[in-house]
Amino acid sequence: MKKQGLFIGIAGVAGILLIIILSYTAWNRLDPEYTCMQCHEIRDSHAAWKSSAHASVACRECHGTALSHGFRGLKEKAGMMHSHWFDKKTNRDIYLNESQALAVAARCQSCHQTEYSGWRSGAHATTYEMIFMDEAHNRMEKPYADCFRCHGMFYDGDIHSLMNMESRDPADWHIKDKVQAGRPAITCLACHQMHGEQAVYPAYADLPASERDSLSVKMHRPATALYMRADRRHLASKHLQTVGMQMQDSVITQSADPNARLCMQCHAPDGVHAVASEDDKTPTGMYAGMSCMACHDPHSNRLKNEHRNVHKTASVNP
Amino acid sequence: MKSNRRQFIKQCMLLYGSVLFLPSCRPSAAPVWYSGFTAQEASAIDAICEQLIPADDYPGAREAGVIHYIDKLLYQRFPQHKQTYRQGLAGVEACSQALYGNSFAELTGAQQIAMLELMERGELPARYWPQTTQKAFFELILAHTMQGFYGSPRHGGNKDYVSYRMMKLDYPLLIGQNRYEK
Numbered sequence: 001m002k003k004q005g006l007f008i009g010i011a012g013v014a015g016i017l018l019i020i021i022l023s024y025t026a027w028n029r030l031d032p033e034y035t036c037m038q039c040h041e042i043r044d045s046h047a048a049w050k051s052s053a054h055a056s057v058a059c060r061e062c063h064g065t066a067l068s069h070g071f072r073g074l075k076e077k078a079g080m081m082h083s084h085w086f087d088k089k090t091n092r093d094i095y096l097n098e099s100q101a102l103a104v105a106a107r108c109q110s111c112h113q114t115e116y117s118g119w120r121s122g123a124h125a126t127t128y129e130m131i132f133m134d135e136a137h138n139r140m141e142k143p144y145a146d147c148f149r150c151h152g153m154f155y156d157g158d159i160h161s162l163m164n165m166e167s168r169d170p171a172d173w174h175i176k177d178k179v180q181a182g183r184p185a186i187t188c189l190a191c192h193q194m195h196g197e198q199a200v201y202p203a204y205a206d207l208p209a210s211e212r213d214s215l216s217v218k219m220h221r222p223a224t225a226l227y228m229r230a231d232r233r234h235l236a237s238k239h240l241q242t243v244g245m246q247m248q249d250s251v252i253t254q255s256a257d258p259n260a261r262l263c264m265q266c267h268a269p270d271g272v273h274a275v276a277s278e279d280d281k282t283p284t285g286m287y288a289g290m291s292c293m294a295c296h297d298p299h300s301n302r303l304k305n306e307h308r309n310v311h312k313t314a315s316v317n318p
Numbered sequence: 319m320k321s322n323r324r325q326f327i328k329q330c331m332l333l334y335g336s337v338l339f340l341p342s343c344r345p346s347a348a349p350v351w352y353s354g355f356t357a358q359e360a361s362a363i364d365a366i367c368e369q370l371i372p373a374d375d376y377p378g379a380r381e382a383g384v385i386h387y388i389d390k391l392l393y394q395r396f397p398q399h400k401q402t403y404r405q406g407l408a409g410v411e412a413c414s415q416a417l418y419g420n421s422f423a424e425l426t427g428a429q430q431i432a433m434l435e436l437m438e439r440g441e442l443p444a445r446y447w448p449q450t451t452q453k454a455f456f457e458l459i460l461a462h463t464m465q466g467f468y469g470s471p472r473h474g475g476n477k478d479y480v481s482y483r484m485m486k487l488d489y490p491l492l493i494g495q496n497r498y499e500k
Contacts, residue, residue, distance in 0.1 A: 040351035088394045090353065092386065092474045141495060149490075228490055231472045235490075239478050243492055270494040278494025 028065050032058075039084055044091040048195035053223075062107045062194065069103075076100075095232040096189070101154040104194060105187040115299050119188075122300030128152055129181040132163055138170035150266035151185040153229040191262060191298075193225035193234040224262050237262040245282050247275040252284055257291035259298065267292075352385075353393035354400050359407050360385060361423035366410070367463045369430050376484040377477075379467050387466030387475030388459075399458065406455030409447040410437075416446070 027035050036059050037046045049055060060068070066077045083089050096104065109116035119125050131151045132143050143159055155162065162180065165173045175181040225234035237258035245252040252275055254260070269280035276282075283290045295303055352360050367379035367388075392400050410433075414422040418429055425433070436442045440453040447455070466475030476482070482489045 043351055088353075090386075090390050090393060090474065091351070092390060092472075226490070231470060233471060235479060239483065240490075241483060241486070241488070243488075265490060265492065268492045268494045271492075273492065280494070 024066070028060050035059075039080075041084065041089055041091055041094050045094065045195055048197065051197045052195045053198040054194055057111075062104050064103070096154065098152075098154040098156050098183070101187060101189045102183065104189060105184075108188045108192075118297055118299030118302075122297070122302060124186045124299065124301060126151070126185050127182055128155075128162070128175060128185050131185050132175060133173070133181070135170050138173060142170075148229055153190055153227050154187065189234075190227050191224050193223070193227075193236065196223045196225050196234065196236060198223040224259055226262055226265050240265070243269075243273055245269065245273050245275055245280075247284060252282055253289040254282070255289055255291040257293060259293050260291040263292045263298075352389045354389060354397075354403070355385075358411075358421070358423075359403075360389075362407050362410055362421070363388060363403075363459070365423040365425075365430060366434065366459055367466070369427070369434055370460055370463045371467050377480050379463055381477065382467050382475055382480045383477040384463050384466035384475045387469065387473055388462045390474035391462065391465075402450050402455060402458060405447065405450045406452075406459070409442075409450070409452060409455065412446045413442050416443070 032042075032046055032049075036042045049059075054062075064073055066074060069076070128151075132138075132147070142165065143163060145159055147159065148155055152162075159165075162175060162177075163173055164176055167173060224237045226237065226240060227234050240258060240261040242254055242261060243264060245254060264280075264282070267279045267281045269275065269282070270277040274280070275284055281292070282288075283292075292298075297303075350360070355363065364380050364385050367384045371379040371382075371384070373381060388403075392403065410422050414420060414425060414433065417433065418425055422430065422433070433442070434456070437452045437456045440451065442452050444452070446452075466473070468481045469476055471477060471479060479489060
């Protein structure tokens with residue numbers, strides 16, 4: 001009798017485990033319209049994903065499953081469930097924290113290896129340490145909240161949670177968290193919206209790397225978007241306004257390429273939009289009207305050809 | 319109830335076979351979710367907002383997602399206005415049916431404008447608004463439409479900063495490196 005009870009107990013537990021495993025597998029494999037989209041918070045993201053270049057990439061590929069990130073993933077998903085039932089969240093209140101943005105960026109490289117290696121080897125792969133521990137710059141300008149506009153736009157805290165600036169001497173300032181210091185300050189999502197509206201190029205992920213490169217050349221430039229930290233949302237580059245640039249009394253012709261408007265958001269002129277002021281890189285003279293992309297690789301920021309005098313013409317060729 | 323092996327296999331086949339019907343559970347189109355409105359109420363609000371700020375060279379209130387602003391506002395911040403909306407929308411629907419024999423969202427643009435103009439002046443039959451006045455409801459939805467269209471997208475409306483672009487607002491503001499301590 002005891003043996004029979006034990007057998008039934010084991011069989012019951014095994015059956016429950018089997019049901020859980022099957023359900024979990026089915027949940028992760030099914031079309032998101034049956035699964036993720038059951039939560040109203042996800043519906044906007046789902047609609048955007050369907051019209052994006054990543055529509056063939058399953059949710060789990062970037063967002064993971066409940067168990068794919070161990071305890072952290074479980075905690076995250078439990079938090080989502082808690083928010084769903086107990087917080088008054090709407091579709092528009094969902095955004096990624098920095099760890100999640102970095103996790104997504106890490107997933108980008110699995111398909112976009114060429115772009116990733118370009119970014120990795122270029123200036124845009126800068127870290128918090130390189131940006132915020134630049135002593136010469138800190139002596140000129142004390143780091144403050146607006147730095148995050150272009151460097152560390154996904155950072156979860158504020159400048160005082162990032163840095164200890166109690167000393168009068170900038171040489172003594174330091175980033176409080178060493179792990180944070182080594183994190184990249186400008187990641188993929190700074191300029192790309194994963195769910196951004198764009199035509200789908202079939203089976204990009206299934207192509208070998210060499211073919212992807214040639215496809216990248218053939219296809220139009222991917223849609224870019226500015227991540228606006230203050231509003232915690234992306235704005236597609238095509239919606240960014242063309243800023244009227246001036247050089248003395250002249251108005252400078254600007255590129256119609258939306259990507260150039262995106263670059264300008266951080267390589268920005270001063271408040272009156274004077275050419276060559278502050279970080280401005282507006283092409284002038286015979287180069288006026290050219291897009292940044294005509295000369296620069298957007299990921300590595302390297303020059304594609306010999307275009308080394310473009311920005312110097314500001315002072316000699318009105 | 320005892321079942322033999324044959325019955326057990328039949329029951330299993332029935333159970334697993336039913337999985338084939340799962341695709342029929344798939345929603346035909348992703349329904350837009352509103353916390354406080356029915357689909358009919360949402361259509362009416364959308365139509366009213368669009369008449370208050372219609373599309374021209376730039377998108378109007380509908381495309382700017384003003385209804386999402388109103389929905390979020392009532393859900394998170396001002397649930398006390400929910401009742402006013404319910405009563406006001408019921409009045410709009412009843413009045414629309416009485417005057418034109420159709421739902422407000424289904425009326426032509428000219429009919430919608432005519433009705434809203436009367437409503438703004440408080441000249442629609444008062445019996446359709448027993449618990450709130452038509453003028454009060456009009457002013458409330460007008461204020462919310464303006465807020466949703468011209469406010470920051472972080473509050474739910476003004477999709478893709480459409481009103482900022484329309485007004486040529488310098489946003490995001492380009493000010494270079496703000497060396498305030500120089």
